[in-house]
Amino acid sequence: MAGSKRIRAKQVRSAIGFGEKQRATLHGLGFRRLHQVVELTDTPAVRGMLGKVSHLVVVLED
Numbered sequence: 001m002a003g004s005k006r007i008r009a010k011q012v013r014s015a016i017g018f019g020e021k022q023r024a025t026l027h028g029l030g031f032r033r034l035h036q037v038v039e040l041t042d043t044p045a046v047r048g049m050l051g052k053v054s055h056l057v058v059v060l061e062d
Contacts, residue, residue, distance in 0.1 A: 005041075007041075007042045007059060009057050010037045011026065011031045013034075018056070022056070025052050025053050026056065029046070
């Protein structure tokens, strides 16, 4: 998808103490460690995943 909008997100809190589904969501978004920044395609599915872990990540402005 050439020219598609991208989102940059950063993990700011650890997933320790949260449910397995939330850890799996972080893993699905591409996060492997704390303070990691990942670049994602802006789709409704990705937006929904970010919403489910919004207390653990922050979306960065470009």
